[in-house]
Amino acid sequence: MVAMIYKNRFICGGSIIAPDWIITAAHCVEDDLDAFNYKFFYGINNLNDPQKETSFASKIYIHPDYFPT
Secondary structure, eight states, rough: OOEEEEEEEEEEEEEEEEEEEEOOGGGGTOOOOOOGGGGESSOOSTTTTTOEEEEEOOOOOOOOOOOOO
């Protein structure tokens, strides 16, 4: 489980599915596809934990069948 951070605010959770891949819901990113605006915290129980690990997004993919309702 990871905490997805957008412009320094928690917005969604996600799951690590491979060493270089995190999956989350498309509605979490549909308004801004600029990967540099997102980072992920993991290895913690509290977002303020100074021991958290951080990863940064490099690319965002939205499934081609995603349709917001």
